[in-house]
Amino acid sequence: MAEFDYDVLVIGAGPGGYVAAIRAAQLGLKTACVESRATLGGTCLNVGCIPSKALLHGSELFEEAHDGTLAKFGVKTGKVEIDVAALQAEKAGAVKGLTGGIEFLFKKNKIDWLKGLGTFKDAHTVEVAGKAYTAKNVVIATGSSVTPLPGVDVDNDKGVIVDSTGALALPAVPKKMVVIGGGVIGLELGSVWRRLGADVTVVEFLDQLLPGMDGDVRKEAARIFKKQGMELKLGTKVTGATVKGKKATLTLEPAAGGDAETLEADCVLVAIGRRPNTEGLGLENIGLEPNQRGQIETGHDFRTRVDGVWAIGDVIPGPMLAHKAEDEGIAVAENIAGQIGIVNHAVIPSVVYTTPEFAGVGLTEEAAKERGPVKVGKFPMMANSRAKTNGEPEGFVKIIADAETDRVLGVWAIASVAGTMIAQAAQAMEFGALSEDIAYTCHAHPTHSEAIKEAAMAVRGKPIHI
Ligand code: FAD
Ligand code: NAD
Numbered sequence: 001m002a003e004f005d006y007d008v009l010v011i012g013a014g015p016g017g018y019v020a021a022i023r024a025a026q027l028g029l030k031t032a033c034v035e036s037r038a039t040l041g042g043t044c045l046n047v048g049c050i051p052s053k054a055l056l057h058g059s060e061l062f063e064e065a066h067d068g069t070l071a072k073f074g075v076k077t078g079k080v081e082i083d084v085a086a087l088q089a090e091k092a093g094a095v096k097g098l099t100g101g102i103e104f105l106f107k108k109n110k111i112d113w114l115k116g117l118g119t120f121k122d123a124h125t126v127e128v129a130g131k132a133y134t135a136k137n138v139v140i141a142t143g144s145s146v147t148p149l150p151g152v153d154v155d156n157d158k159g160v161i162v163d164s165t166g167a168l169a170l171p172a173v174p175k176k177m178v179v180i181g182g183g184v185i186g187l188e189l190g191s192v193w194r195r196l197g198a199d200v201t202v203v204e205f206l207d208q209l210l211p212g213m214d215g216d217v218r219k220e221a222a223r224i225f226k227k228q229g230m231e232l233k234l235g236t237k238v239t240g241a242t243v244k245g246k247k248a249t250l251t252l253e254p255a256a257g258g259d260a261e262t263l264e265a266d267c268v269l270v271a272i273g274r275r276p277n278t279e280g281l282g283l284e285n286i287g288l289e290p291n292q293r294g295q296i297e298t299g300h301d302f303r304t305r306v307d308g309v310w311a312i313g314d315v316i317p318g319p320m321l322a323h324k325a326e327d328e329g330i331a332v333a334e335n336i337a338g339q340i341g342i343v344n345h346a347v348i349p350s351v352v353y354t355t356p357e358f359a360g361v362g363l364t365e366e367a368a369k370e371r372g373p374v375k376v377g378k379f380p381m382m383a384n385s386r387a388k389t390n391g392e393p394e395g396f397v398k399i400i401a402d403a404e405t406d407r408v409l410g411v412w413a414i415a416s417v418a419g420t421m422i423a424q425a426a427q428a429m430e431f432g433a434l435s436e437d438i439a440y441t442c443h444a445h446p447t448h449s450e451a452i453k454e455a456a457m458a459v460r461g462k463p464i465h466i
Contacts, residue, residue: 006032009126011118011281014042015322016313017141018102019329025109032135033111034128039099040106043143043314044322047165049097052188055168055352059195063355065420072391082196084172091168097188100358116201120282127282137308137336138295141329142281144274146315149180151240153251154270158437160243162266162272164189170220173197174267178250182209184352185271187225191354194230201231201263203238205272206359207253210352212319214364214412216378216398221358224394224414240270276315289386293317301341302332308337324348340390351419355404356381356395359418362410365400377435379451381415383465386446389435390414397455399425399435406434406459417448424452435459 008024010017013035022031039046040348064070066080083298106113116129146163147156156166161411167189181185182204188300194200197285198358202225208218209232226232228345233252239260240251250263276294283289283296291297296311304311312332313325324343331341352358368374379396381387395414402409411425438456443449454463 002030004124004134004136005171006030006112006135007135008032008041008137008139008333009034009133010139011126011145012042012141012277012313012315013037013040013102013113014141014143014325015044016141016143016325016329017042018106020139020141020312021111021329022109023330023333025111027339029118029333029337031109031111031134032114033106034114034116034126036115036117039095040102041095041099041455044325045102046095047168049188049322051061051091051095051168052164052185052192053353054094055087055192056092056188058087059192060355063195068330068389079401080175081154084170084196087293088169088171088347089399117280119280121283123286123308133351138337139225139302139309139332140281140304140309140311140315141313141325142277142315143325144276144320145269147268148274148317149272151239152238152270153266153369155243158243159267160246160248161241161270161378163270165270167193167267167271171268171419174265175199176265177201177267177269177291178263178265179250179271180250181268181271181273182206182234183211183231183271183273186269187221187349187352187354189271190230191225192229194228197268199231201233201265203233203236203250203252203263205235205237207235207255207284209234210358212350213358213360214398214410215357216396217360217412218412219351220395220414224356225354244291248355273466274314274320278315288381291317300343301335302328317347318345319349319350321348346428347429349422351422353419356392356414356416357418358414359422360412361422362391362408362411362429363400365398365413368402368409370402371409374409375401375406375435375459377401377463379454379457379458379463379466381451383446384415384446384448384451384454387415389446389452391417397421397451399438399452399455399459401435401459406436406440408435408456410432411452411455413452415448415451421449421452424449 007029010033114128177198179190312328314320333340349361382393398412400410
């Protein structure tokens with residue numbers, strides 16, 4: 001009889017966990033995945049990346065239809081209205097299709113889905129729904145949840161103060177929405193409801209939006225979102241909220257201290273970050289303590305300090321991104337199978353899926369300058385023929401290269417399709433490209449991506465179209 005029930009038992013079926021399970025099974029390991037949610041796919045497929053993109057896409061179509069964009073290109077429409085129930089149904093269909101797809105992949109790869117909450121009894125035993133399962137290797141991929149804001153209590157059922165999950169499920173367009181947190185979620189979901197007709201105010205503690213992104217990008221983001229009609233209250237903190245019936249009243253103060261003011265809203269979205277899920281996992285039973293930020297620390301091979309226990313995704317340090325979790329899922333399975341699984345954490349692209357999109361990979365100019373002299377090339381989308389023709393003039397591409405070696409250290413883009421454009425920058429950086437390599441790579445014309453080539457040419461001061 002086998003010593004363990006499984007070679008690999010993964011706790012959590014988000015993009016980290018389900019990918020780890022599939023790769024482990026592909027490598028011939030007997031694999032199970034524990035998931036307490038009713039469907040597979042984790043935050044990403046159920047209440048994150050996928051449903052938010054469905055609403056973003058629907059709201060973009062609505063905006064194009066009623067703000068004159070379609071008319072400008074000769075497309076005549078009648079009266080344009082938004083049917084929120086139909087949009088929500090479309091979103092639900094996308095989620096159902098994709099989560100069902102993961103269930104199909106589990107069956108195809110003979111992965112057992114153990115339904116329920118997983119709790120460690122010891123390093124090789126996990127209890128699920130009252131039954132103990134043993135495994136030679138256990139991968140913690142439990143992801144993250146919304147960080148609560150003291151004094152501002154979320155109640156998604158009531159729909160007045162909501163988190164991202166509630167904001168993805170609103171049955172109607174709020175008249176006045178206040179978003180607490182000018183990060184990725186606040187700007188994506190704030191954009192959805194603004195496009196559909198809400199009057200949106202974003203309250204951000206810091207003096208700029210989008211922490212972690214390049215300084216020029218953050219400055220430009222504030223200009224663009226203001227121009228789109230969002231009110232921005234930067235350098236401001238929310239100190240409390242009261243709800244009466246269907247209205248919330250927030251108390252705000254300048255982050256640096258000063259007079260308080262109040263703000264009323266029909267809907268308040270709390271989006272101040274996410275925190276790792278480790279509660280209830282029984283980490284105390286295996287002597288594994290999270291760090292001060294609640295994360296599980298690992299080596300670069302994703303081993304924790306406890307033999308046979310590994311961890312990946314949002315629950316470990318690093319950006320909380322689905323593609324980072326997926327790559328770590330592949331790497332951890334390969335390491336468990338005795339292969340060499342590596343993730344280059346210096347080259348993880350990040351994208352904000354607003355209109356335009358904001359994307360970046362590698363170092364910001366500020367961080368690069370701390371390491372030594374740099375050369376920067378910048379090219380405006382206004383001078384890119386395709387963007388100009390499509391009526392998408394906002395944004396730029398910025399390339400930061402080492403002044404001495406010309407090696408590309410970071411690439412930042414604001415463009416309608418920046419999220420797609422950034423892939424070539426990530427690949428170039430993964431191959432150790434110089435800015436000259438990108439400048440002398442032939443790019444198809446007319447494409448938005450030509451702006452990356454031109455920004456690379458600008459590193460040496462020689463772009464053609466400006
Ligand atoms: P998760 O996806 O959180 O999955 C963990 C799973 O583990 C969950 O299903 C949970 O139910 C389960 N679980 C937890 N504890 C236990 C337990 N003890 N037993 C059993 N099961 C357990 N990232 C992007 O890259 N692009 C985007 O566009 C994007 N959009 C987002 C939009 C929103 C609104 C949100 C909230 C997030 C978004 N993210 C996006 C972030 C992305 O969703 C996460 O980075 C990603 O899902 C992390 O994957 P994970 O596998 O580590 O964890
Ligand atoms: P975030 O960290 O992106 O932004 C939170 C913002 O809230 C920050 O700007 C922070 O300064 C601000 N803040 C914190 N406390 C505050 C307070 N009391 N008052 C006002 N502002 C305050 O977090 P998020 O937007 O909640 O997103 C969570 C995670 O989900 C992110 O790490 C992100 O990586 C991931 N995500 C990614 C995508 C994407 O890749 N497109 C989309 C959504 C979410």
